[in-house]
Amino acid sequence: MERGEMVNQEGGRRRPLSVFAVTRALKGVIEEAFDTISVEGEVFSARKASSGHLYFTLKDSRAQLPCVMWRSSVAMLPEPLRDGMKVVATGEINLYEPHGRYQMVVRRVEPSGLGQLLVKLEELRKLLLSEGLFAPERKKPLPFLPRRVGVVTAATGAAVQDIVETIHNRFPIPILLVPTAVQGPAAVEGIVRGIQLLDRTDDVDVIIVGRGGGSLQDLWAFNDEAVVRAIAACGTPVVSAVGHEVDTLLSDYAADHRAATPTAAGELVVPSMRDLRTTLRVHRERLRQGLGLSVSRHRLRLENSLRRIGDPRRLVAERQQALDELSMRLELRLNDRLARSRERNGVLSARLRNLHPASRVSAARQRWSNLSLRLERAVESHLSKTRRDLEGAKEALNHLSPVGSLERGYAIVRHENGGVVTDSSRTGVGDSIEILLHRGAIDATVVGTKTKNHFEPENP
Numbered sequence: 072m073e074r075g076e077m078v079n080q081e082g083g084r085r086r087p088l089s090v091f092a093v094t095r096a097l098k099g100v101i102e103e104a105f106d107t108i109s110v111e112g113e114v115f116s117a118r119k120a121s122s123g124h125l126y127f128t129l130k131d132s133r134a135q136l137p138c139v140m141w142r143s144s145v146a147m148l149p150e151p152l153r154d155g156m157k158v159v160a161t162g163e164i165n166l167y168e169p170h171g172r173y174q175m176v177v178r179r180v181e182p183s184g185l186g187q188l189l190v191k192l193e194e195l196r197k198l199l200l201s202e203g204l205f206a207p208e209r210k211k212p213l214p215f216l217p218r219r220v221g222v223v224t225a226a227t228g229a230a231v232q233d234i235v236e237t238i239h240n241r242f243p244i245p246i247l248l249v250p251t252a253v254q255g256p257a258a259v260e261g262i263v264r265g266i267q268l269l270d271r272t273d274d275v276d277v278i279i280v281g282r283g284g285g286s287l288q289d290l291w292a293f294n295d296e297a298v299v300r301a302i303a304a305c306g307t308p309v310v311s312a313v314g315h316e317v318d319t320l321l322s323d324y325a326a327d328h329r330a331a332t333p334t335a336a337g338e339l340v341v342p343s344m345r346d347l348r349t350t351l352r353v354h355r356e357r358l359r360q361g362l363g364l365s366v367s368r369h370r371l372r373l374e375n376s377l378r379r380i381g382d383p384r385r386l387v388a389e390r391q392q393a394l395d396e397l398s399m400r401l402e403l404r405l406n407d408r409l410a411r412s413r414e415r416n417g418v419l420s421a422r423l424r425n426l427h428p429a430s431r432v433s434a435a436r437q438r439w440s441n442l443s444l445r446l447e448r449a450v451e452s453h454l455s456k457t458r459r460d461l462e463g464a465k466e467a468l469n470h471l472s473p474v475g476s477l478e479r480g481y482a483i484v485r486h487e488n489g490g491v492v493t494d495s496s497r498t499g500v501g502d503s504i505e506i507l508l509h510r511g512a513i514d515a516t517v518v519g520t521k522t523k524n525h526f527e528p529e530n531p
Contacts, residue, residue: 217276221269226250237337281312312336
């Protein structure tokens, strides 16, 4: 829908729009306004769906940006994204229609420590762009079938093997390799010298400059100003084949052609002999049958259909995102219901255990044990008190007994007949008496008596 259709009026009144129409219009505005961008921020709420897609949010001190990374891009991550990581994410902004919210579709993620390098890289890119080094009109076409292919890369590694194998498998032609370091302090000088040497070689019709994948620091030599200017000044067509498809360096802008990978560079500089033969047969058949016009017409219809349909991968990815959200909601509800069921089962189990005969018998035994312990303690307390009372009575009895009196120094006087003498008047001079002491006895004869002792009071 065109933006002008949003203000159509009927009968002097503004025609109401559907939610879908507004969302679709905003989608077009947002996605047209933002091409590929890089955003720096901190990762949080990172979660990977069962589909393989990765959902997370980039935030800084003032704002948040929802992000999604499709499964194919997640597979290219050097390490999993974790909450708290500071990164630079590169991708596009789009609007997710079912929720009416914008999000960033991330294609590549790099550590945030590269921020300053990226700032300097952008400044250099603008400088070289202003000098016209990246201008499309200065790009040279590749020869249809070069006599010889020059390669500037490391002598060992997957890049040179991929290039050689691809060229020899497609259309065997001579290859001249200039080995050089592709990272480290000597890389820039070696790459520049290799380009200049091959440019001076007469039968080299195309030059491939590149290396295998790596981090941005590993690939940094191909962002160096000297390398970029050497590529731009080269009179021989140059193909830049650095890293993987997601890696874009200044050498790619300066080169006449960019290849996503070293293998793709081999495919770009030489045609496939098998494809050439097939193409010849096809064209011969088309000329013979006179179907050229029909093929063009069908091809045009197909292109129109593709433009109307749009990118089917994006449609599938958006449907997959909606499915991921439904799956997560279903999982949360199932977990909640399961937790409530477990809680209820625990309550019922506790009640059942309390009503079980074994539990009641155990409780009764506990009560009996407590009562037995109380009875035993009461009996012990009573016996202890009785013993104390008996000891007290025994002690009092001993205190009052004659034996106890003898121990305190008293004595018992008895007549010869065994009677106890308690009064002096009951004895006379010359009577024989026995005095009982604490230990032993004394036989004595009365020589005299007194009517009073020292302890009796005087009569008035």
